[in-house]
Amino acid sequence: MPELPEVEIIKQSLDKKIKGKRIKKVSIKNRNLRFPILSNFEKLINKKIVKKVDRFSKYLILQFKDDSSCMIHLGMTGTIHLVYKNKISNFSNTSFYNSPGLPNKHNHVIINFNNLKLIYNDPRRFGYFKFFNNNNELIKQFSHFGPEPFSSLFSRKYIHGFLKNKKKNIKNFLLDQNFVSGIGNIYASEILFFCKINPFRKAKTLTFNDHKKLLYYSKVVLTEAIKKGGSSIRDFKDTQGKKGSFQKNFFVYQRQNLSCLKPKCLGIIKKKMISNRSSYFCNMCQK
């Protein structure tokens, strides 16, 4: 489900709500996520105080005061909900949750704080939790990741160096977290549209100018998506159950057979599978 912008939205609201709070109780309904949750996970994070909530790429990080941390990956369908114990009626008009506070078969992890609880819900169970004893372990986890688009390390020189000999198509590289971190299937298509680059183009054929456009539009598209509260295709909502609106700003994603929105372009948006992921692009202006 969530790409960098969606995880950033969750991170921001989560940080406001649980920063400084102490975990009172952890209950796990289903340990069988993508990777099984450690049998002593509850003990490991119980009583810890949340120093802040962080994010790297598509990963959420609960940073605790004692230098340990808990990483949460949301996979395709993971969502995080906050439910206030003494204000449960505030949630009665939210649709993300059939009946707030009541059991849901996909609520796998519940982390209780004093006056609220954090609920991890994930129908497909592609997400997972991972505990780190200290910051060094956490840093090591991300050591093989490519930079985020916002990072100064993501430079034209870096892009050129990485792609210059690659025969694979450019779409696959935007999804490759070793190249650049945080871009997923929606934003890969959107970014390539603004760059006017065809997703099937072999990476090594990209020009100096293409690299500059990738650099620029990856930042622009993700920044705009964050401003709009992320994209809600199926089930993305922030921790309060509120949907994002960036899906209204899609130029190509899920617009197959519709006309290109670029002024004066007479092209039609096509949908083609690339490595089993659907890719959307204009058949005229993306070369």
Add this chain to the structure above:
DNA sequence: AAGAGGCCCTGATAGC
């Protein structure tokens, strides 16, 4: 080493 493809899992939707 790089690239292609399978697979983990549930649910929504379309077509018959």
Add this chain to the structure above:
DNA sequence: TGCTATCAGGGCCTCT
């Protein structure tokens, strides 16, 4: 109504 097939925002693993 109910079956089957296909497709979803991710990413790991294996094989060539």
